[in-house]
Amino acid sequence: MNPLTGYLLLAALLFSIGLAGVLTRRSAILMLVGMELMLNAANLNLIAFWRYGPNPARMTGVLFALFSIGVAAAEAAVGLGILVAVARRVRTTDVDQMNAMRG
């Protein structure tokens, strides 16, 4: 069996767990955490394809994963900052109750 299969299946599982969390949890913090899990699954795919790809010496997959980690860190900082500001205003972190713009 190709060893790539195991890593890709792990990444698919991680992505599905994150997706399930975003869809089912109502806490905005946990929804952001679920998104981080999905980004991690993408990173795992990049690394696995780098390792078992045709040209690992060029390091493209590793560099992609490193930049992806950097962008995800920026996203988490801004997302959680927005969350703090919103929570201060509406006094809740429940996304179902953030309905001020509901038509």
Added chain:
Amino acid sequence: MSFSFFVAAGFTVAGALAAMVLRNLIHCVLALVVGFAGLAAVYLQLGAQFVGLAQIFVYAGAVAILAAFVILLTQGVEHSTRPAAAMDWAVGALLACGVFAVLAWAVVRGVARLPIPAQPSDAGVHAIGDAMLHRFVLPLEVAGLLLTVALIGAVLLAMRDGEAGA
């Protein structure tokens, strides 16, 4: 497919699952740290040592601690620990299972056609630094700019309204 892979994958999946189903938000973040550390072990096992270390520093360290800080900062407000309505929960879980089924089918079908890779290679820090400062120097600068802007923006966003003008 080695024993170490299954141990690391088990920790990753268990941590991620616990982070998504536990009631207490702080427990969720602690489970998340376990999941991220397990994923870092998978990276190490794949031979990407630097990415594994970055994973521990950035995710298990910074992002998880940031989430914990936000949970504590919003301590006074009402936290949603209640689960979604049974119907929503079922729909979400079903959708996620469907996505996993499609992805797994594609992986199993597609990877079988790839050639078995020849020799393992290592991502030494030297090679990473070389690639980062030659082929990827523009993305590196843009990433640095993005991080600076994002961190200043995050501080401004989280500031209380009155302080912003001072």
